[in-house]
Amino acid sequence: MALTREYRETVVERIRKDPQFTVALYAEAISSMIEGDKGTVLSILRDLVHAHISFSKLAEQTGLDEKSLHRMLGSGGNPTMENLV
Secondary structure: OOOOOOHHHHHHHHHHHOHHHHHHHHHHHHHHHHHOOHHHHHHHHHHHHHHHOOHHHHHHHHOOOHHHHHHHOOOOOOOOHHHHO
């Protein structure tokens, strides 16, 4: 059976509609960071940005370049703690 929807769309919609799911994602991101699972952390942060603010608004609010933010939170990204805080 073919998927009718992209996985990310489903996750983003659930983040927007379900505050408990969002809290669980933040908890998972923190747990993954402690465990050194950078890929999971970046994936969750990307989903949260897509669901709550957008990369363009995040760029405006942080003063960082939008493309830099995409690279930073991309699968091969390597953000510094300074950029995450």
